[in-house]
Amino acid sequence: MGVTVRGLCVEGPGGAPLVRGVDLRVEPTEILGLVGPSGAGKSLVAAAMAGLIPPPALARAGRMDFDGRTLNMTDPRQWRGLRGRGVFLLMQSSAAALDPTMTIGRQVAEALSANGVMAPKQARDATGGLLAQVGLEPGLQRAYPHQLSGGMRQRVQLAMALGLRPRLLIADEPTTGLDPIMQAEILRLLRLMNARHGSAMMLISHDWRVIAAMAARVAVMERGAIVESGPTAQLMASPRHPTTRLAMAALRELEAARA
Structure with a gap:
């Protein structure tokens, strides 16, 4: 059935609008790209779609239809039992996503058992x-997060997602700060998860090269709103909004400099 978000609005302190009336749809098995410059509101959309808006920001409006179930995105009670197996947020900061006081193995096992995927012993064995x-x-089950590199911590999050098999995986800038080899490996694992489990996926990035390699359809954000959307190849070839046109011009310059 997929996931549809309508009218998502997020406010900051004093009612400052951070996300304004965002509408999105992610089809089953699809990879949707969400792209835009830093500060456009991409990570806030991701957090809202996982029911994890960071204070002092607040979701003030918005509705999400998830596999036939309608959620009021401002009601935290409706997220109970949905995060994890329903919606999994692969966070941009892998260090912040993991508990520094717990071993990697314990964190993965607890994610599986707490979400009812397996009994605790089965989860530890898996x-x-x-x-x-x-x-x-x-x-590495016995290691702590600070003993792992950024790319390794990202893969720990992916291991959790593999075990949970969420119906919607939101990957928020999963390759930021990683070297090119590790970036390629993370993207390969995301493709594998999408193909193997059929999870709907929303991939958030400011890097159009990542979006072009992964997503058949893309939505462009600027100043908290969706300003353009459509098939990725078509939008990159014939951008309409100034933000997209500027990004395509910068991408062409970068490719020319590398040629």
Whole structure:
């Protein structure tokens, strides 16, 4: 059935509008790109769609239809039992996403057992295999987040998502700060998850090269609003909004400089 968001509005302190009337739809098995400059509101949209708006921001309006269930995005009670297996947010800051006081293995196992995927013992037994699926040594179960690189921490989040098999995976700037080899590996794992489990996926980035490689359809944000959307190849070839045209001009200059 997919996921549809209508009229999402997020306000900051004093009622400052941060996200204004955002409408989005992610079809089952689709990868939708959400792109825009820093400060456009992309991460706030991601947090709102996972029921995790960071204070002091507040979701003031918005409705989300999720697999036939309608959610009032301002009511925290409606998110109970939905986060994790329903919606999983792969956070931009992998360090912030993981508890620094808990081992990697315990965190992955607790994610599975707390969401009812497996009994606690089964979850502990499955953790090593999930880490192996994302290219990590099972022995890293005993490590703490600060002992891992940024790319390794991102893969720990992906291991959790593999175990939970969410119906919607939101990946918020998953390759930011990673070297090119690790970026390619993270994107490969995201494609694998989408193909293997059929999860709907929203990929957030400011990098049009990532969006072009991953998403068949894209929505462009600027100053808290969606300003343009459509098939990725078509929009990149014939951008209509000044924000998109400027981004395409910058991309052409970058490619020319590298040629």
